[in-house]
Amino acid sequence: MEELRDKNGLTESEYLAAYHPGDYENPSVAVDMVIFTAMEKESHNYRKLPEKELCVLLIKRGGHPFLGKWALPGGFVEPSETTEQAAQRELKEETGIDNIYLEQLYTFSEPGRDPRTWVMSCSYIALVDSKKLNVSAGDDADRAEWFSLKFEESLVSENEDDSGFEKTIEYTITLSGKSETIKSVVTRTIKRSDKGSQDRYIIKDRGGLAFDHAVIIINAVVRLRGKVEYTDIALNLVPEYFTLTELQQVYEVILGKELIKAPFRRKYSYLAEPTDDVTKDAGHRPSKLFRRKWK
Numbered sequence: 120m121e122e123l124r125d126k127n128g129l130t131e132s133e134y135l136a137a138y139h140p141g142d143y144e145n146p147s148v149a150v151d152m153v154i155f156t157a158m159e160k161e162s163h164n165y166r167k168l169p170e171k172e173l174c175v176l177l178i179k180r181g182g183h184p185f186l187g188k189w190a191l192p193g194g195f196v197e198p199s200e201t202t203e204q205a206a207q208r209e210l211k212e213e214t215g216i217d218n219i220y221l222e223q224l225y226t227f228s229e230p231g232r233d234p235r236t237w238v239m240s241c242s243y244i245a246l247v248d249s250k251k252l253n254v255s256a257g258d259d260a261d262r263a264e265w266f267s268l269k270f271e272e273s274l275v276s277e278n279e280d281d282s283g284f285e286k287t288i289e290y291t292i293t294l295s296g297k298s299e300t301i302k303s304v305v306t307r308t309i310k311r312s313d314k315g316s317q318d319r320y321i322i323k324d325r326g327g328l329a330f331d332h333a334v335i336i337i338n339a340v341v342r343l344r345g346k347v348e349y350t351d352i353a354l355n356l357v358p359e360y361f362t363l364t365e366l367q368q369v370y371e372v373i374l375g376k377e378l379i380k381a382p383f384r385r386k387y388s389y390l391a392e393p394t395d396d397v398t399k400d401a402g403h404r405p406s407k408l409f410r411r412k413w414k
Contacts, residue, residue, distance in 0.1 A: 146228075146237040146238060147238045148195065148202065149194060150193050150205045150209060150243060151242045151332065152191055152243050152245055153244050153339035154191075155245070155356065156247045156356065158249045158265065171371075173267070174268060175191075176192060177191065178191070178213070184233070188328065189266075189294075189301060190330060191335060191336070192213040196241075210245055213263060219247055219248075220246040220352070221244070222244050223242070225335075227334070246355035246356050247355075264298075266301070267294070267295045267296075268340070269292070270291075270340050271293075272289065273288070273289050275287040282312055283314075284311040285309065285310045287307070289304065289305070289323075290337045291303070292336055294328075301327040302324070302326045303327075305320055305337055306320070307320050307337075322334065351390045353369050354366070357369055361409055363388065367384075389412070392411075392412040393407055393409055394407070
């Protein structure tokens with residue numbers, strides 16, 4: 120069978136032999152990891168179940184650009200790997216563990232997002248049980264540290280008419296670590312019309328975070344809050360055996376609000392199955408332990 124030829128009379132093998140990749144500028148591709156965990160706050164009352172807080176892992180940059188600023192862990196994708204493989208490699212290097220929950224978040228390609236060159240970032244969310252962690256900083260970092268995360272959003276403006284819809288939201292994320300607190304402010308403008316849709320983020324105050332990582336963190340929190348309502352994603356933040364109160368605490372730190380015990384258990388108890396074990400040496404009344412229900 121004769122090979123197909125294009126409009127220039129070339130077969131595919133002839134076309135590929137003459138192709139010059141340098142005719143088009145190629146972007147570098149990186150992965151950035153938003154690694155969440157739910158950590159217990161320090162408590163001086165051993166009879167009370169410790170409260171939890173949602174935390175995200177940040178790396179203090181040891182080189183330019185953004186020297187001394189905090190960034191999400193990540194790195195460049197190697198030619199021999201996919202973005203997911205690169206994310207798994209970075210996750211293993213930064214936390215010391217693998218085989219944990221990982222999902223792709225979004226590809227960030229805003230021109231100028233990296234002052235070095237054209238860099239597109241394929242971001243990922245990872246959820247880790249804090250009891251399994253062994254965090255370490257990579258070669259280009261001074262240190263790695265967990266920061267508790269406070270997430271706030273407020274409506275700036277909202278307009279709707281016959282031509283479409285436009286809304287602007289302001290997000291503020293406050294990240295509190297052992298040595299410092301970082302506050303970043305980002306606005307998001309959402310436009311919808313019969314001509315299409317557009318989402319635009321503007322960093323008003325980077326506040327010590329490198330690159331556009333404030334925008335990535337905001338997208339990760341919004342994704343996590345959305346999925347927690349209709350999936351079992353929150354179970355990736357509790358140990359293998361947990362109490363229903365611990366599970367409720369995880370939902371509360373993700374959603375940023377307190378939940379009433381009875382309605383919570385009616386809505387989410389189907390996710391867990393009871394075991395024959397109870398908590399031990401907890402300093403308070405033993406509680407039944409549950410585990411994830413996979414079916």
